[in-house]
């Protein structure tokens with residue numbers, strides 16, 4: 001009997017993890033990626049909870065640790081850059097996790113470690129799918145026709161193939177927060193801490209060290225505005241207007257973004273779906289359940305989903321049973337991150353001076369020795385007592 005065949009659409013964390021684990025369990029794997037070449041870039045992601053075990057089983061724990069961003073702590077600063085509070089870090093969790101890595105480095109590590117025989121097609125997308133009893137036939141815009149036992153969609157939060165094949169089942173919840181991530185030159189004053197500054201008007205500025213000799217910056221703003229669909233220059237012009245007079249290092253970040261090749265704009269949107277599979281098609285990673293940086297753990301869940309999918313398929317010869325097992329295992333992890341405490345956006349993004357003062361009081365309480373264990377729990381994601389399902 002020939003090996004089963006899978007087409008994976010999207011070559012980032014979720015798609016490459018699925019490719020790794022499915023190839024390891026005997027599948028013929030073709031990955032189709034829209035970008036013309038592997039996509040480096042992107043900012044800090046972390047590997048937490050059960051994803052640490054998946055990484056270990058992949059044989060990549062030490063490699064990912066070695067690619068650490070070098071960040072050692074997370075602090076709140078005021079407009080003069082003085083530290084006003086330090087968030088708990090250290091150990092596997094905490095604001096700065098043990099495994100902090102840039103998205104591009106993470107995806108590259110998984111790519112470089114793929115088992116022999118995974119085919120990757122860059123610069124192509126799926127244009128059509130048709131399913132019969134025995135297979136799903138995938139036609140790409142580039143003219144390939146691939147007949148497979150399974151199609152895995154790993155196209156991230158704005159997945160077009162998901163939208164086509166799961167029409168009416170995609171619940172998009174905009175959180176009313178826009179984040180602009182970018183890479184800027186490092187200065188002598190940048191140290192090994194994540195520095196977090198809040199200004200009135202629901203604005204935040206973050207500076208984080210990286211392992212490439214540059215600084216990773218985020219401008220975040222609590223405002224429902226679709227910047228992600230604008231071209232880069234128009235989006236940055238809007239961000240500049242929005243951050244006028246915000247203080248601290250804002251002007252430096254804005255100037256740095258204007259000159260940066262690596263700017264990523266995201267209007268934080270949760271994806272919620274009643275099911276992540278239909279026939280011979282299933283969703284993994286952000287395409288299925290984007291949790292946004294507000295919930296945290298998107299990269300950990302994406303990595304874990306590839307493993308759990310392969311485990312379901314290895315144990316259940318029936319596709320429906322396998323995809324149901326995958327979904328049942330992943331859903332509690334996703335649900336616990338998607339349920340944001342009420343009022344969390346308002347608390348994280350105060351609009352007024354009074355709001356900033358109240359938020360500072362909450363932070364001080366949470367970082368006190370008494371409540372530090374509670375604060376540490378807030379950063380725990382992909383956390384479960386359940387063992388990973390076996391691969392056979």
Ligand SMILES: Cc1cc2nc3c(=O)[nH]c(=O)nc-3n(C[C@H](O)[C@H](O)[C@H](O)COP(=O)(O)OP(=O)(O)OC[C@H]3O[C@@H](n4cnc5c(N)ncnc54)[C@H](O)[C@@H]3O)c2cc1C
Pocket residue numbers: 009010011012013014015032033034035039040041042043044045103124125126154155156157158159160161181264284285286287293298299302
């Ligand atoms: C370039 C980039 C930069 C990012 N930067 C950050 C960041 O700074 N901070 C942060 O918190 N998160 C960032 N993310 C998101 C983060 O990677 C994900 O939340 C998380 O890792 C889950 O990964 P994923 O594989 O499910 O989705 P993603 O990492 O979003 O990957 C989706 C992949 O699918 C490809 N794709 C999309 N549509 C199609 C299509 N129709 N056909 C074929 N391929 C398609 C994309 O090019 C991409 O390679 C970034 C993602 C990308 C792609």
